[in-house]
Amino acid sequence: MKINLKVNGILEEVEIEASTVLLDVLRDKLHLTGAKEGCREGECGACTVLIDGQPVDSCLYSAAAAANTEIETVEGISANGLSAIQKAMVEEGGIQCGFCTPGIVMTLTALLRQNADPTPKDVAAALNGNICRCTGYSRIVSATLKAAKNAMAQKAGDAHA
Amino acid sequence: MPEVIGRSVPRADGPGKVTGQTLYTADIEHKGMLHAAILRSPTPAGKIVRLNADKARQMPGVKAIVTAADAPDVRAGWALFDTPMFARDEVLFEGEPIAAVAATTLAQSRAAVAAIELEIQEIPPVGDIDMALAEGARLIHPKLAQYGSVPGIVFNREGNVACKYAHEEPGVDDAFARADRIIEDTYDFGRQYQGYLEPKGTVVQYRDGRYTVQSGHQYVFNLRDRLAQFLQIKPSDVRVQGMAIGGGFGGKLDFGPEPYAAVLAKATGKPVKLIFSREEDLIAATVREGARVRIRSALDKDGNIIGREFFTDHDNGAYSGELILMAGLALMFCRGVYRTGPIRTQFRLIYTNTSPTGAYRGVSGVPMISAIECHMDHIARELGVDPRAYRLAHTLNNNEKLPNGQMLHDAAILREAYAEIEKIAPWEEMKRTKKPLEGVAIGSTVWLTNPLPASATVKLNEDGSAHVLSGTCDIGTGAMAQGVVGIVAETLGLDPANVHIVQPDTDVAAYDGGSQGSRTTRAVGRAAEHAAMDVRQKILDAAAPLMQTEAARLTLSGGKIHDIEDPGKAIGLTDILMMGAFASGPIVGTGKHAEQPIPFDPGCAVGLAFPTLPTPTYHVHMAKVAVCPMTGNVEVKRYIVAQEVGKALNPQGISGQIQGGVAQGIGYALHEGLRVRDGRYMERSLEAYRLPLAVDIPEVEAIILEHPADEGPFGAKGTAEPPIVLAPAVIHNAIYDAIGVPLNSIPLTPERILEALERRKSA
Numbered sequence: 001m002k003i004n005l006k007v008n009g010i011l012e013e014v015e016i017e018a019s020t021v022l023l024d025v026l027r028d029k030l031h032l033t034g035a036k037e038g039c040r041e042g043e044c045g046a047c048t049v050l051i052d053g054q055p056v057d058s059c060l061y062s063a064a065a066a067a068n069t070e071i072e073t074v075e076g077i078s079a080n081g082l083s084a085i086q087k088a089m090v091e092e093g094g095i096q097c098g099f100c101t102p103g104i105v106m107t108l109t110a111l112l113r114q115n116a117d118p119t120p121k122d123v124a125a126a127l128n129g130n131i132c133r134c135t136g137y138s139r140i141v142s143a144t145l146k147a148a149k150n151a152m153a154q155k156a157g158d159a160h161a
Numbered sequence: 162m163p164e165v166i167g168r169s170v171p172r173a174d175g176p177g178k179v180t181g182q183t184l185y186t187a188d189i190e191h192k193g194m195l196h197a198a199i200l201r202s203p204t205p206a207g208k209i210v211r212l213n214a215d216k217a218r219q220m221p222g223v224k225a226i227v228t229a230a231d232a233p234d235v236r237a238g239w240a241l242f243d244t245p246m247f248a249r250d251e252v253l254f255e256g257e258p259i260a261a262v263a264a265t266t267l268a269q270s271r272a273a274v275a276a277i278e279l280e281i282q283e284i285p286p287v288g289d290i291d292m293a294l295a296e297g298a299r300l301i302h303p304k305l306a307q308y309g310s311v312p313g314i315v316f317n318r319e320g321n322v323a324c325k326y327a328h329e330e331p332g333v334d335d336a337f338a339r340a341d342r343i344i345e346d347t348y349d350f351g352r353q354y355q356g357y358l359e360p361k362g363t364v365v366q367y368r369d370g371r372y373t374v375q376s377g378h379q380y381v382f383n384l385r386d387r388l389a390q391f392l393q394i395k396p397s398d399v400r401v402q403g404m405a406i407g408g409g410f411g412g413k414l415d416f417g418p419e420p421y422a423a424v425l426a427k428a429t430g431k432p433v434k435l436i437f438s439r440e441e442d443l444i445a446a447t448v449r450e451g452a453r454v455r456i457r458s459a460l461d462k463d464g465n466i467i468g469r470e471f472f473t474d475h476d477n478g479a480y481s482g483e484l485i486l487m488a489g490l491a492l493m494f495c496r497g498v499y500r501t502g503p504i505r506t507q508f509r510l511i512y513t514n515t516s517p518t519g520a521y522r523g524v525s526g527v528p529m530i531s532a533i534e535c536h537m538d539h540i541a542r543e544l545g546v547d548p549r550a551y552r553l554a555h556t557l558n559n560n561e562k563l564p565n566g567q568m569l570h571d572a573a574i575l576r577e578a579y580a581e582i583e584k585i586a587p588w589e590e591m592k593r594t595k596k597p598l599e600g601v602a603i604g605s606t607v608w609l610t611n612p613l614p615a616s617a618t619v620k621l622n623e624d625g626s627a628h629v630l631s632g633t634c635d636i637g638t639g640a641m642a643q644g645v646v647g648i649v650a651e652t653l654g655l656d657p658a659n660v661h662i663v664q665p666d667t668d669v670a671a672y673d674g675g676s677q678g679s680r681t682t683r684a685v686g687r688a689a690e691h692a693a694m695d696v697r698q699k700i701l702d703a704a705a706p707l708m709q710t711e712a713a714r715l716t717l718s719g720g721k722i723h724d725i726e727d728p729g730k731a732i733g734l735t736d737i738l739m740m741g742a743f744a745s746g747p748i749v750g751t752g753k754h755a756e757q758p759i760p761f762d763p764g765c766a767v768g769l770a771f772p773t774l775p776t777p778t779y780h781v782h783m784a785k786v787a788v789c790p791m792t793g794n795v796e797v798k799r800y801i802v803a804q805e806v807g808k809a810l811n812p813q814g815i816s817g818q819i820q821g822g823v824a825q826g827i828g829y830a831l832h833e834g835l836r837v838r839d840g841r842y843m844e845r846s847l848e849a850y851r852l853p854l855a856v857d858i859p860e861v862e863a864i865i866l867e868h869p870a871d872e873g874p875f876g877a878k879g880t881a882e883p884p885i886v887l888a889p890a891v892i893h894n895a896i897y898d899a900i901g902v903p904l905n906s907i908p909l910t911p912e913r914i915l916e917a918l919e920r921r922k923s924a
């Protein structure tokens with residue numbers, strides 16, 4: 001069947017089967033390979049994208065169900081250069097092999113939109129669906145706190161200006 | 162004053178990774194590319210009585226199906242050549258490849274795999290090392306004696322033992338005869354899955370009589386050589402191009418999907434992509450081996466260890482990989498870093514009908530060192546003395562010897578490490594402030610840096626930037642993206658942003674030992690430093706005529722060439738490249754590194770692949786845990802590492818390695834284990850094999866100790882492998898301290914802890 005998906009603000013028409021998952025549409029049909037397949041069982045979070053602002057495992061998410069939603073991928077949030085969380089991940093060393101990174105960036109993007117000033121516990125809880133085998137998570141947590149701080153400082157600066 | 166070295170410069174590949182632009186193997190697409198899948202043995206042992214792919218071949222989209230009949234009838238291997246590409250007449254482990262399919266889509270190739278008719282006459286598996294060693298056990302490799310092996314290394318093999326190594330210092334029996342007491346322990350270690358987030362995968366093309374292999378791989382030259390063995394061709398007929406790699410931890414050092422994709426690529430004439438599913442990756446991964454270590458120490462009345470027996474048995478699985486080279490570790494680690502009397506050592510690597518095991522961060526040393534450290538706590542407890550004080554009283558000093566006769570010149574660094582931890586977490590206070598069911602522990606060890614040779618080429622570009630070419634990838638540690646970038650930037654006075662790492666390629670780079678055993682910073686770093694110094698000299702030589710002076714008077718810094726005797730006189734690097742390149746030719750430098758042999762006692766280490774411990778580094782870890790009596794769960798409340806690194810090239814990168822390595826060690830200590838029943842894994846998914854999450858891991862406190870090493874680039878040694886090594890034992894001992902009854906196995910799952918708490922009640 002043919003469906004319309006709105007990905008990073010752009011409407012795409014794709015041919016799918018009823019069982020097709022969103023991850024396969026993104027990677028194979030739309031060539032958006034930022035979302036990774038780490039398990040295809042909903043455990044690792046490497047495939048995380050946002051649907052209407054909420055992080056989902058796109059490896060389990062039915063592509064058909066994603067019609068009429070706003071889908072955001074790591075490519076979308078990188079379109080205007082590095083976002084605050086991406087910058088902080090680079091600076092704080094929250095990245096090693098990088099395979100978990102796009103998924104984690106999406107999860108944390110959603111977190112920071114909902115909670116501008118998270119605690120380390122909030123960050124760890126938000127990452128419950130994302131596995132990072134390399135870093136031990138500490139630098140991902142500190143990157144998130146740093147991104148939040150920078151965003152708040154920027155806002156305060158903007159308000160003064 | 163170094164400008165880059167010692168600073169936490171962010172990794173060069175960070176922006177690509179954080180935006181999802183970095184290309185991993187699964188992201189590759191080629192025109193006409195086919196998708197492959199493997200038929201694997203559903204059973205751990207049996208005879209193949211029927212294999213018929215005729216029907217499967219007729220299915221839509223199927224382009225080729227290959228089996229043992231389509232591959233050379235050879236056995237290959239890292240060191241002992243015991244491994245066939247496809248099972249031929251018999252299967253030796255569950256998951257052993259039997260056939261491979263290439264089709265237009267992955268769904269088609271999987272459907273065809275399911276349609277291949279396979280009948281196996283099952284035989285009872287030799288499911289564990291006890292069964293393999295039992296009197297009259299069925300031989301897994303009846304032709305073991307006939308297998309080829311690499312020259313120069315002795316593998317004493319017999320029965321189901323792939324490799325046995327034994328050594329005895331004089332006086333062991335005498336020590337036990339006069340001992341005041343004897344303390345004995347047996348420790349059991351489970352299998353640990355590397356759990357890299359990127360499952361193994363490859364894309365292979367066959368053109369012009371050569372194979373081009375694209376894989377995220379730790380050791381491209383090893384993969385090239387293994388493919389050449391399996392395919393019976395020259396190594397130079399294989400080109401391996403390393404892709405960005407989504408973690409490896411030792412699991413991507415040998416072959417994975419590559420030989421199967423290669424045979425299919427040749428059969429179809431099309432590029433073939435083969436990516437393992439997670440379950441397949443887990444079942445076929447060369448995981449950390451299960452092991453059993455039996456250790457007996459003879460003590461005199463003052464508590465000195467006057468003699469020891471150290472017997473360590475390791476589960477090889479059905480075929481041999483890298484572990485067969487690890488026999489020497491038993492000799493190096495049987496004392497730990499403590500004074501002991503003479504030791505009787507035995508290492509055995511034992512075949513079972515299970516998935517082949519292999520290297521995982523801390524390869525084979527993890528069970529050995531864990532056993533030593535757990536045993537040390539047991540001894541202290543039996544003697545009624547403090548385990549930290551007991552360790553310090555017996556810790557080696559400078560210029561004491563390991564049992565292989567190798568001198569540890571700088572072992573006193575261990576005392577410095579204890580002292581540094583004491584500053585932020587005083588031991589007596591840690592003990593005093595414990596609540597019920599909380600425990601603390603501390604342990605120490607030495608670790609090595611892999612000594613394989615390295616090469617690097619530095620190419621200066623016309624815009625004044627540089628490319629670094631080597632056979633090693635950045636596996637995620639930052640050893641290339643931070644370490645080597647920093648070394649080259651520093652040597653050439655470049656901004657690190659202008660130093661670019663080229664992915665490894667066996668057609669382009671000279672031989673290199675790959676990303677393993679913490680060798681990249683030290684060995685590739687050293688080679689890159691030499692290459693950069695070569696470039697530097699060539700720049701000065703090219704500048705001299707332009708500046709109408711001699712090269713000896715010139716120096717290079719900040720992108721400019723200065724005349725030392727006339728500081729006002731300088732020209733820019735790019736000017737040289739523009740003006741000088743015609744006269745001097747393009748500027749390229751090469752470098753290499755090979756470790757110097759370490760003096761040791763050859764009498765005890767004949768035929769060992771690793772007779773010595775190259776480039777020792779020193780480590781002390783401390784942990785505080787709390788045990789929940791209801792659930793058996795353990796919370797790691799605090800974890801501190803003091804690690805000696807030579808020179809810290811990039812402190813942030815190093816602390817990231819320490820945090821990540823400890824997290825894997827905590828996972829292994831508490832819940833990561835592949836249990837084997839009748840030759841099959843019980844955990845077969847990431848849901849069942851639980852990897853640590855953010856909520857499980859405390860913020861690991863990392864203390865970095867610097868003692869610059871002569872040979873290392875800017876004094877650096879390897880850092881990424883060892884943080885995992887002590888964590889399992891230190892967590893084990895902290896739990897032992899919390900509950901006071903012996904545990905003696907890893908992982909300490911909640912069930913095992915609850916069972917120990919029951920024992921405590923009844924005791």
Ligand code: FES
Nearest residue numbers: 038039040045059
């Ligand atoms: S690939 Fe979707 S959760 Fe792992």
Ligand code: FES
Nearest residue numbers: 097100132133134
């Ligand atoms: S950086 Fe490798 S899995 Fe997170």
